Amino acid sequence: MSRPQSQAEYLARLVPPSVAGLNRRSLLAGAAGTGALLGTGLLAGCGGDSGSGSDSKDVSVGSNQSDPKPKDVTAKVMDGFKTASGITPAINTVDHNTYQENINNYLQGKPDDVYMWFAGYRMRFFAAKGLASDISDVWGKLSGFSDAFKKASTGDDDKQYFVPSSYYPWAMFYRKSVWQQYGYQVPTTLDQLTALSAQMKRDGLTPIAFADKDGWPAMGTFDILNLRINGYQFHIDLMAGKEAWTSDKVRKVFDTWAGLLPLHQPDSLGRTWQEAAQSLQQKKSGMYLLGLFVGQQFSNEEQSDLDFFTFPEIDPAIGAKALDAPIDGYMMARKPKNEANARKLLEYVGGKDAANITVKNDPATLVANSSADVSGYTALQKKAAELVGSATEIAQFLDRDTRPDFASTVIIPAIQQFIKNPKDISGLTSSIESQKKSIFTD
């Protein structure tokens, strides 16, 4: 090999061809380019370091959108903000689960100026503990949010702490082609669901795909059954620790679930939701109760084959109008380094432009801002938005509607215990109730 002619070429040689994505022939041609990339990367790094202290043309964003597609969408939204404002957002992406588990330390340490979080109990808790800043003034400039979203963004002190960006409903998903093949009809009552499941079994399908290795997916089943059997208000009160788990109402939820369990995919405690979604994708299962993100396990061509229905009615007096639809969004740290920029960013991500970018790039989510141009929605997204729009009440999902210590150290083992042994319901509920009393002390 000859001596490198320029610094760029020398730098390019340090990158193995396999890494740089070049083959031998194009190595020389690409050398200058790779060198240039490395060079600009270094320069950009220097610029970022020196800029942060002085001219405050940047703002940092903590992101939990670690999956490839949502991560890409976040990057595009931030690019949009950069173009619109001239401020450079530095995105700090952390694995979704890790982010959630470290949130206490993260917020009490040196959090990013703006961070992603969820609406619900936990958001209000952080606001009450002073780990988030009041952003009511940003809300004064925002438009296009329904009252339901504003309410979901409001803390216990009637100030806003949260800017919603997207949400997704939980529903029963199925493949249209499979249902057409067997001539299935969407069930609207529990009896119809049971009858349909029995038919699916006869047709060699697993009626309802199911997974709970990670402990949280089965919470969705509990939520929807409780919402259908006891209604929204009871559900929220139960989550807030105000109702007893030993009551007949909760027992009825577990009883109904025990009746449905044989229709669910067996051995769910060793399965991840991705594997369960793949059984739906591979046409081995008939339906799956999950969030709209189930679409991530389907290829682009298969997206149009995916459809859903809301979980059927159980008690006609309660109806089937409530559902889980968790809202994701942004909050501001307690002492942001660049507060003015952080507010500008929050205004942008809550605005129409950011919503439009999201619509264009992510078919697995719905944007919260109603003034966004949603003509780019897929049929599935349109239907999901209609479903949530027609919902009388919206819950956030069990682990967002209650204390996280209660959800993770009591409810997850309890539900897994129930799945293992659905018979001992009174033992289970009294155990939950006595643990609840030791946690909900204040």
Add this chain to the structure above:
Amino acid sequence: MSDLPLIQADRAVPPPAATTSTGGRRRRLRLLSRTDRVVITLMVLVPLLLVTGFVWLPAAATVLLSGTNWDGIGPLNEIEFVGGRNYTDVVTNYPPFVPAVQHNLLWLAVLFVVATPFGMFLAVLLDKELRGSRFYQTALYLPVVLSLALIGFVWQLLYSRDQGLINAVFGSNVDWYGDSSVNIWAVMVASGWRHVGYIMLLYLAGLKGVDPSLREAAAVDGASESRTFFQVVFPVLRPINIIVLVVTVIESLRAFDLVWVVNKGRNGLELISALVTQNVVGEASRIGFGSALATIMLIVSLVFITIYLATVMRENRE
């Protein structure tokens, strides 16, 4: 393992001090120059500060916190003391606790009865200078070197119910990670896989240090191979045996990583260490409650450490 040298360093210092106080303090002290004294003071002080700062203070803080209901948020002066309530809750009102204790004991039993003897056996075999022993040594030690994330991934590939290798090859339908009567054994195999390599290397190092003349003498006296090992080599290796024993106990107490990778220590894989982490580290932040669990673990560990130190010190005196 890492704290053993520290303990020995601590132990190594007192004897000179003891001799100075008993016999002729003046003369002994004059033998030590000013530099010597500074060095000795530093050598005592620095490890002492490190051990106090990084081991004993946090441990004491854990014990203190176990009497509170702190949720990890807010200033320390808002902490409320609740007495022994966390301990009563752990024992009477926390379903995962009893299975966790059972699993830790089971873990200890399996490592002690199966994995450790097997590792020692492999070490004895490798000590025979078989052909390609370097290769076996590397292959058996490899699991110890692999990162936790990689090990979790490797075993997930084997154990997954729907997509795993074991079920695919044998056409079985066992839910290795999800069935709570099976998964502890599945994880134990993975853990034993790693433990065997560790013990093998420790023991092999000991075997290499055995004076060959001992074996020759035993051979001259007509002792069989196995008799030589059990009656000559094994007793000579007493210090290594104790280390192996302690390592086994420590490993079974701090067993954590594999179950955490599999399902965060739930559903049949409860271990005390995993419960501590679930309560303290995650979003849950039941710091007080988790500290009570950690304190229980600390006490159990202290029992073993005391036995170990007592044995080692007695030996030193002999």
